[in-house]
Amino acid sequence: MKLEADEVKAITLRLKKANGHLASVIRMLEEGAECEDALTQIAAVSKAINRGGYALVATGLQRCLVEGGPDSVDAKKMEKLFLALA
Numbered sequence: 817m818k819l820e821a822d823e824v825k826a827i828t829l830r831l832k833k834a835n836g837h838l839a840s841v842i843r844m845l846e847e848g849a850e851c852e853d854a855l856t857q858i859a860a861v862s863k864a865i866n867r868g869g870y871a872l873v874a875t876g877l878q879r880c881l882v883e884g885g886p887d888s889v890d891a892k893k894m895e896k897l898f899l900a901l902a
Contacts, residue, residue: 819875827871834864869901 841857873894880889 819872819879823875823879824872827868827875830864830868830871834861834868837861837864866901870898873897873901 837857838861841854841861844857845854876897877889877894
């Protein structure tokens with residue numbers, strides 16, 4: 817399913833922020849940052865990306881429910897999408 821631009825605006829903004837954050841972490845490492853500091857920031861980037869993925873799945877699920885009702889949701893497909901983020 818393809819989502820509308822307004823449906824994914826918050827998600828793309830979140831992922832763009834994560835991208836910028838990742839660039840900062842790379843810069844930290846290149847400048848010789850402490851390992852612990854870099855790992856803490858990598859964990860934050862990872863969490864932000866995961867949240868973006870979960871938000872994307874949730875948005876798609878909401879759209880399926882609104883457009884087709886509960887019977888339109890493929891439970892196995894939803895499970896596969898959620899597990900892909902695990």
